[in-house]
Amino acid sequence: MSKSLLEQLPGIVAAGKRQAAQILEQLEGRNRVSLQTRELVIPSKDRGGFNFWGNDGADAADTPNRLIYGDNLLAMAALLAGDEGTPSLRGKIDLIYIDPPFDSKADYRTKITLPGTTIDQKPTVLEQFAYSDTWSDGTASYLAMITPRLVLMRELLSERGSIYVHLDPTVGHYVKIVLDEIFGKRNFQREIIWRIGWISGYKSAAKNWIRNHDDIYFYVKDRDHFHFNKQYIPYPDDYVRRDGNRPTGQGYPIEDTWNSSEMDRLDSIQIMSFSKEKVGYATQKNESLLERIITASCPEGGIVADFFVGSGTTSAAAEKLGRRWVVSDLGKPAAMITRKRLIDQDAKPFLYQAIGDYQVEQARSALGRSFRVGDLAKVVLDLFGALPLPPEENMNGSLGRLPGTRTLVYADSPSRLTTISTLKRAQGYREVKMGGFDKVVVLGWNFSAGIGQDIKDLNDPNLEVLVIPPDLLDRLKKKGAGKLTSDVRFSSLQYLQAEIAARTTDGERESLAVNLRNYVLLSPDAINLDQANRAKLQDVMNSEPLALIEYWAVDPDYDGEVFRSVWQDYRGNTENDGDELRVVTTAVLDLPQADGPRTVCVRAVDVFGFESEVVISGVEVQP
Known part of the structure; x- marks a missing residue:
């Protein structure tokens, strides 16, 4: 007889804590996760005075705001580890707001409107595998996903820090049990009810009581030291008490049910079609919600984080309120929408970053922490249809040849960028290995952004460069190499x-x-x-x-x-x-x-x- 979810929950939490503990143990080691800066975005018209690298990395507050593309588990590991240019954010973040996916039936396909046509794109392979893993076993696998992430979030929070976890009744009560375990019941502050408002898209479909709210769980790192700026709604001009007198003071103190009365008219959950904020993202939230949370729980000069940033509302609101921010998302559409939104509002310069060694981390997950790059190269060569060269010609196992041809195949390492130096090295192998080959094919995981120009400049018709499928490691983990040969496609590179x-x-x-x-x-x-x-x-x-x-x-x-x-x-x-x-x-x-x-x-x-x-x-x- 299978265990109920409540019976599974202690094991799920324990496994999530172990996973987080392993990540924390690796922060100081050679295998720590790093961030790669893709771009310093300078939207504002005044472009002077932005020398972020002149402070010797003395303080996290001196570093620019950050938008990170990639798995938030790896992003948080990198933020905890820090690097030479940017210090660790362990214990530095004052407020975390997250709105993780909580609808297992959601369709996250993207509509891309182009001149004369509209294209329906399914989630990228990275998003698709992450999403399928999240819901592969229903709520149990969802909790297995969220638990280690919540542990790392607690490590990032400052002693005065708070976390707001935005959910709905589908998984909210189960996640609260996990939150109690990680943050402690004594640090639970409020269950906030955010009403959908006066217009509800759920009414026509509902067959019983109308759903009209989401839940937001508010926890703190330490209930004896957390920052909170009590919020008030100004009294309307015509407001009087029952005795006929006008009240004094700052206003009506905000309760834990939001948008529940004529006085508290916080914007609805639903973004209206005419809203200036609307960016076309399915799960977009209103800036007024984040402005209320940030004003209450992040002091001026503090740092706000959101690791499921979606449409960028958290970073947009933090920017307007003068708070520092660091946000991440696994979805490329989310990263692009957030970047454009910040440029639109003339944000201060910020970094756009990605996980530096994404495939290495995937390989460790798929093949074990002790995997060797040479072992992976053999798998890639086999899937491409290449036979390995003899050991004396192939010290690290990265070279192969296509049977019946004079074509050499070079499988690059997932731990390196494929650059022009890589291509020249492959050209050299083509000339000297086994008496020389007519052609060389380079298979790469990660490429320098200018690789297209490099290939053009080399002007070598006997050099071909192909992309190893980015989902390959996930597929190896799920299916094994023996079942993949027929449907693995290596693609050509984009070029500007x-x-x-x-x-x-x-x-x-x-x-x-x-x-x-x-x-x-x-x-x-x-x-x-x-x-x-x-x-x-x-x-x-x-x-x-x-x-x-x-x-x-x-x-x-x-x-x-x-x-x-x-x-x-x-x-x-x-x-x-x-x-x-x-x-x-x-x-x-x-x-x-x-x-x-x-x-x-x-x-x-x-x-x-x-x-x-x-x-x-x-x-x-x-x-």
Whole structure:
């Protein structure tokens, strides 16, 4: 007889704590998780004075705000570990708000509107496997997902810190048991009821009492020291007490049931179609909700975190209230929407980061913590159809050959970026291994953003570069290598083309004009689309490839390390040309005059979240 969920719960919590403990043990070791900075985004018009790397990493408060793409478990591990440039955030975060997914039947497919067509994209392979794992065994697997994450959140909270966990009745009462175990019953403060409001989309479908609220569980790190700024609703001008006198004081103190009366008219759960906040994200919450929570539980100068950031409401509200923030999400659409939303409101400069060694962490999960990169290379070569070279020609097991051909295959390590140095090394292997080969194929996991330009510059028709499927390790974990050979597809890389149209000077200022010329999407087979939507995509690729660009940015003084975006445009921004479905294809930057040539980097993100860049060196002033 199978155990009930309540009988399973102690084991689930214990396993989650063990998982979190293992992560915490690795924070100081060689295998700690790191963050890779993809971009320093500078939306504000005043771009001076943002030298975040001149403080020797002395204090977490001196580092920029951060938007992190990737599994929040790994993101939190990286934040706890810190690195040379940014200190650990252990015990530094004053407020955590999370709105984790709680509807196992939700459809998170994304609609992408392109000129002349709409494409339905299923979740990316990374999102799909994470989501299927979350609900594979119903509520039990959901609790197994959330438990270790809550443990790490407690480690990140300061002694004055608070956490608000936003749920619905589907899983809320089970999660509260977990919260009691991790934070302690004595640190539970309130169950907040947030009413849906006066308009309810649930009424027509309901067959009994109308659902009209969500639950928000409010816990603190230490009930004797937590920060709380009591909130009041100002009395209306015509408000009087029963005795006919007007009350004195700050107003009506807010209770734990929100949007429950004519006096407390907090915005509804539902984002109205006419709302200026609406960004088209299915689970978007109102900024007024986060403004209330942040004002109450994060002191001025404090740090707010959200590890299921979705549409970016937490970061947007924290930014407006002058609080520091760090947010993350597993979904690429969420990361793109959040970035655009912050640019729209002229946010202070912030970092866009990703998990530095994502595939390494996946490999450790799929193959065990003691996995060897060479073992994984053999699996990749076998799935590609290559036979390993003899051991004397193949010290780390990364080289193979296609049977019956003179084609060498090089499987790169998941712990490294595939860069131009990797490609040159592969070219060298092609010339010397086993008397020489005619062609070399490089299979990579993670690529430098400018790899497309590097491949073009090498101009080698006997060099092919392909992407190892990003879901491969998840599939190995679920199915094993023997069942994958027939359906594993290695795809080509995306590629961006851009040019400098003009660089001219006028007194102490100069103008730099940059043109987008072309964009080549990676193989459509690598995108999670059905056949009909893949055909629609192919039509756009053939007729108007630049319509696939979701966002692009320019760094006019690229140092080869950190991309500092001082100009951005994105679909939906109508300030430049009024076209919501296309980006402008020319950027004109007004810059302080610089001596000597510039190195300009152009970076783009397509509608599916794939990044590419091109670096243009030696850009001189034109007469």
